Amino acid sequence: MAPVRLGGSASFTCGLAATMACNDDRIVIEARGLTKRFGNVLAVDGLSFDVEPGRVTGFLGPNGSGKSTTMRLIMGLDLPNAGSVTVGGRKYHDLPWPLREVGSLLEANSIHPGRSARAHLWSLAQSNGIARRRVDEVLELVGLTAVATKRAGKFSLGMTQRLGIAAALLGDPGVLLFDEPVNGLDPEGIRWVRNLCRGLASDGRTVFISSHLMAEMSLTADHLVVIGKGRMIAEMSVTEFVARSSRQSVRVRTPSASSLSDAVRAASGIVIPEPDGSMTVTGMNAADIGELAASLNVALHELTPVASLEDAFMELTDEAVEYRAAP
Amino acid sequence: MTAIPTTPAPAPAPAAAPAAAPIPGGRAGLRQAVRSEWTKFWSVRSTAWSLAATVFLVLGICVLANATAANNGLHVPDPTRRSLVGFLLGQFAIGVLGVLVISAEYSTGSIRSTLAGMPRRPVVIAAKVVVFGVVALVVSEVLAFSAFFIGQALLSRTGYSATLSQPGVTQAVLESGLYLTALGLLALGMATVIRHTAGAIAAFAGILLVLPLVVPALPTSMVNAITRYLPANIGVTILSSAQNTHIFSTPDFSASTGLAILAGYAAAMLVLGGWLMVKRDA
Numbered sequence: 346m347a348p349v350r351l352g353g354s355a356s357f358t359c360g361l362a363a364t365m366a367c368n369d370d371r372i373v374i375e376a377r378g379l380t381k382r383f384g385n386v387l388a389v390d391g392l393s394f395d396v397e398p399g400r401v402t403g404f405l406g407p408n409g410s411g412k413s414t415t416m417r418l419i420m421g422l423d424l425p426n427a428g429s430v431t432v433g434g435r436k437y438h439d440l441p442w443p444l445r446e447v448g449s450l451l452e453a454n455s456i457h458p459g460r461s462a463r464a465h466l467w468s469l470a471q472s473n474g475i476a477r478r479r480v481d482e483v484l485e486l487v488g489l490t491a492v493a494t495k496r497a498g499k500f501s502l503g504m505t506q507r508l509g510i511a512a513a514l515l516g517d518p519g520v521l522l523f524d525e526p527v528n529g530l531d532p533e534g535i536r537w538v539r540n541l542c543r544g545l546a547s548d549g550r551t552v553f554i555s556s557h558l559m560a561e562m563s564l565t566a567d568h569l570v571v572i573g574k575g576r577m578i579a580e581m582s583v584t585e586f587v588a589r590s591s592r593q594s595v596r597v598r599t600p601s602a603s604s605l606s607d608a609v610r611a612a613s614g615i616v617i618p619e620p621d622g623s624m625t626v627t628g629m630n631a632a633d634i635g636e637l638a639a640s641l642n643v644a645l646h647e648l649t650p651v652a653s654l655e656d657a658f659m660e661l662t663d664e665a666v667e668y669r670a671a672p
Numbered sequence: 673m674t675a676i677p678t679t680p681a682p683a684p685a686p687a688a689a690p691a692a693a694p695i696p697g698g699r700a701g702l703r704q705a706v707r708s709e710w711t712k713f714w715s716v717r718s719t720a721w722s723l724a725a726t727v728f729l730v731l732g733i734c735v736l737a738n739a740t741a742a743n744n745g746l747h748v749p750d751p752t753r754r755s756l757v758g759f760l761l762g763q764f765a766i767g768v769l770g771v772l773v774i775s776a777e778y779s780t781g782s783i784r785s786t787l788a789g790m791p792r793r794p795v796v797i798a799a800k801v802v803v804f805g806v807v808a809l810v811v812s813e814v815l816a817f818s819a820f821f822i823g824q825a826l827l828s829r830t831g832y833s834a835t836l837s838q839p840g841v842t843q844a845v846l847e848s849g850l851y852l853t854a855l856g857l858l859a860l861g862m863a864t865v866i867r868h869t870a871g872a873i874a875a876f877a878g879i880l881l882v883l884p885l886v887v888p889a890l891p892t893s894m895v896n897a898i899t900r901y902l903p904a905n906i907g908v909t910i911l912s913s914a915q916n917t918h919i920f921s922t923p924d925f926s927a928s929t930g931l932a933i934l935a936g937y938a939a940a941m942l943v944l945g946g947w948l949m950v951k952r953d954a
């Protein structure tokens with residue numbers, strides 16, 4: 346696989362080939378009946394899914410749905426009550442050089458606040474026989490070179506997140522697990538992570554990234570594993586996920602916004618005025634809005650059905666949300 | 673905050689031949705884990721603080737106790753023991769360091785990074801034992817001999833001072849260093865089981881301070897059976913160059929036997945901690 350250039354200076358080569366060497370099926374992460382219970386809480390409930398290389402797989406679910414627990418199960422930090430999960434055909438525990446095969450960014454703190462960024466990365470590098478030069482490369486890559494000797498406890502949330510990403514990239518691994526990586530990042534940082542993930546995937550790596558934000562996933566992921574209350578809800582491409590959404594809204598642009606809005610409201614549609622002068626209508630489909638406009642002699646400059654991923658997500662997870670009101 | 677680097681360029685289409693960074697043969701093991709632990713050990717301030725506290729307590733109390741004895745012309749029956757008296761406080765400082773070596777990983781969450789790099793948990797504990805054990809041994813022995821020489825220099829005016837060539841003295845000094853190391857490893861083992869800094873320090877201090885107070889309240893036959901197994905009592909024997917102290921009807925263990933028993937306690941705790949670590953979530 347051709348090395349991809351990231352951040353201009355460091356280059357990656359893909360460790361995937363070694364992980365996958367004797368394995369021509371394309372499944373890299375394979376979860377089967379994964380189950381984890383904490384006391385009375387069934388955090389992960391019989392979860393089975395596959396994650397393939399060369400694309401970003403989004404792991405989507407509301408807060409408390411078991412994403413972080415699943416990530417910890419993949420890494421063998423938590424032990425499952427039932428089921429199993431393998432990476433490249435092996436349990437994480439049995440990977441000969443774990444950091445060279447799987448890079449991870451966990452949601453919870455996993456950095457000693459008293460240690461410098463460089464010492465943190467160097468200690469990790471040493472545990473997997475990774476060259477010292479690589480520590481400086483990843484520091485450069487995430488833009489922390491200038492603060493490499495500062496104690497990690499002094500870092501902002503965004504810097505801590507980037508240090509975690511540096512640690513994940515340290516071993517130039519073929520598989521990346523990112524648990525809520527955009528948490529605490531500013532918009533620029535979010536865009537950076539998004540591009541990084543896409544770059545890593547197009548490099549042929551396996552990228553598994555969790556989020557509770559549908560909108561974020563729609564921009565980053567190609568494929569989705571959607572869970573709620575620890576159970577599988579959907580495993581499909583982002584495109585399919587959107588298409589299956591029945592709650593659509595319609596973007597309308599018209600010079601006669603006020604009269605059309607009144608008519609839409611009278612027909613019990615909901616109008617949300619947008620800052621750019623257009624409006625978003627829900628509760629009516631595009632055809633009905635078009636008919637209504639024609640009957641009022643109102644010109645339409647735009648009439649676009651928009652499937653909101655957020656809605657699709659809510660709809661699919663609705664039945665899995667714990668505190669759902671009785672119908 | 674530093675600027676975020678430029679976004680990755682669009683990746684070129686994957687070429688046919690993978691140019692994978694070669695993953696070496698073999699696997700990460702104790703050697704790599706020890707190097708990693710060594711870096712971790714020296715890259716947090718608590719290490720320097722705890723070691724400084726150990727040195728300060730052992731030598732500070734040595735100077736105080738022996739200068740006082742010399743100035744007041746006290747009778748010093750066991751000058752070796754008097755020079756090593758600071759170990760009775762220094763043991764708590766080295767114990768705190770032993771606890772922190774593992775408990776700080778849990779309190780900060782860095783255990784997750786550690787186990788990501790080395791998922792075989794007993795290897796992680798073994799690496800910590802090697803790193804902490806070596807440092808504790810070197811520091812303890814240097815301290816034991818330093819305290820001995822400082823103490824004897826102060827006592828020399830009194831005419832009670834000891835020399836290494838006197839019977840049992842070199843052994844007492846050497847074994848005092850081993851005693852401090854064994855206690856540190858015991859603390860590390862207890863923290864592996866308990867996992868909480870405050871809880872482990874309390875338990876460690878309790879064994880040294882509280883047990884000797886509680887045990888005498890038991891029926892006499894039990895007191896006689898148990899007392900000599902208490903780390904605090906073993907310590908008293910080890911830190912003196914004289915033979916058994918015979919406070920109770922059952923004689924105390926010899927210093928060497930006592931050391932072996934202490935090492936056994938530490939090993940048992942470490943094995944239990946390792947076993948629990950394998951069974952528990954990180």
Ligand SMILES: Nc1ncnc2c1ncn2[C@@H]1O[C@H](COP(=O)(O)OP(=O)(O)O)[C@@H](O)[C@H]1O
Pocket residue numbers: 383386387388406407408409410411412413414415
């Ligand atoms: N270590 C733990 N002990 C007890 N309960 C836990 C633990 N970790 C997670 N849980 C519970 O398991 C459920 C799933 O949590 P989590 O995996 O963090 O979800 P998510 O990452 O999707 O927000 C929640 O109900 C949470 O409270």
Ligand SMILES: [Mg+2]
Pocket residue numbers: 409412413414452524525
């Ligand atoms: Mg989470």
